[in-house]
Amino acid sequence: MSRVLVLNCGSSSVKYRLYDGDDVRAKGIVERVGEPGGGPADHESAVRHILGGLDLTGLTAVGHRVVHGGKRFGEPVRIDDAVLAAIRDLVPLAPLHNPPNLAGIEVARQALPDVPQVAVFDTAFHRTLPESAATYAVERDVAERYGIRRYGFHGTSHAYVSRRTAELLGRPYAELNTITLHLGNGASACAVAGGRSVATSMGMSPLEGLVMGTRSGDIDPTVIFHLRREGGLSVDEIDDLLNHRSGLLGLAGANDMREVLSRRNAGDPAAALAFDVYCRRITGYVGAYYALLGRVDAVTFTAGVGEHAAPVRAAALAGLERLGIAVDPERNAGEGDRVISPDGTEVAVCVIGTDEEREIARAARQVVARGA
Structure with missing residues (x-):
């Protein structure tokens, strides 16, 4: 062994x-x-x-x-x-x-x-992104000179979870189209077509995409210029704001979803808004990735929030029934790796515990075995 x-x-x-x-x-x-x-x-x-x-x-x-x-x-x-x-x-x-x-x-x-x-x-799983997905619409020479492109992150988790989804469903990995949602303090979405990453929400850095514990996710770039020109903030101060003082923390005063949910249940309007902004962003990415994939076999939640926050899973996929996506409340309230969609739905909704360390061990063995 x-x-x-x-x-x-x-x-x-x-x-x-x-x-x-x-x-x-x-x-x-x-x-x-x-x-x-x-x-x-x-x-x-x-x-x-x-x-x-x-x-x-x-x-x-x-x-x-x-x-x-x-x-x-x-x-x-x-x-x-x-x-x-x-x-x-x-x-x-x-x-x-x-x-x-x-x-x-x-x-x-x-x-x-x-x-x-x-x-x-972490970026390697996203090497299969098509150039149209990896390329930002900025001047080509500038982008090439400074390495400006979408790299994507959480790749080790997305690789493990998408493969584990195929195992859970008893389907060939090479034939499965999956949207994986890694929702922790950092959060990202990934569209996986037959084991290949074809779209992901994080970009040149882990700041882009979904709302996170302390990161803003997607914003209009003009916000940065406005804070610099009108607010007088330095580049480092803006960097700190968007990476460390935004997201759930900036909206609700807490970066832990458990605390946000507790405050929301107690009637805190700031926490309620933070929850809605967080889930709405996920819904938008699921819809966009459904369109890119053309056919979706599974939507899988993972990481701390994805595995343990049933209200997030329910709210993030609410209203997507016409796409064949639904969540069964009783199954959603359970624990462990499982399918939480109702029987007979077109798209399986799954919860799977991520295991980046096991994926790293698997990759290390493969490298050593081939003498690379």
Whole structure:
């Protein structure tokens, strides 16, 4: 049984899992990395602590989540010095995420020099986007010079969930058209046609698209110019506003959907509006992706909000019955991986728990097996 360690270094955390084949032998998370209050000083310290506490005998690979692979990396790759340098060159496109990813890679390479290290990119699943989906309508020379295009994110989750949807429905993955909705603190939608990403809501960065915990999602670009010219805000202040003080937090004062729902149920009008804005945006993307796909076999919810917030699932798909999309209230109130649409509906509505670490382990094994 192949043993694979997965390291998922986030901006302030490190998640890890150790697999023996499909079995999880160890797992955990180190949080508050680099923050005051007792957490590890940095990602290097966190990863060293994790490695020191695991039995890594017989390890065949270490799989690393890397958020941004740019145009260069369209699939998982074995890490060498050139790959490491290329990931470092992409830091300007993901300044909050690629540096921690790099830190984890560098520590693991030093500690386990004889074990293959594999980078699995969040952007890679979206390499199949048609150029018409990846291209922004800005001057071509400027776009090429600064790498301005749609890259998409949450690809590891969308890949896992769309494949798991086919398994749940007993349908061939290559024949299934699915709209996957990854709804966590970050949120994105993806249209998957026969296992290929053909549209996704996040763009050059994870800011575009759906309303999120603290991110605005889609806005008129003029808002940025207006805040600069009329409000006198600096570029960094606008960046902070749209990424860290908008979304549910900006509308309702809470970035956790559980708190928003609690306040909404208590009659808080700000929370009610935040909920409506959040769900309306999802509805719009589902409708748009239905039109792009032409035929939809399943709509699947995943991640923290997608898996656990039944009111969001119901509201986001309300009114889509003419498209063959409906939610059964009793099934929607359940738990676990399941179909929540009524029997006989044209489109299956599913809830599936995402498992990015398992997808990373699968990809790492494939890279090592083919000697890439």
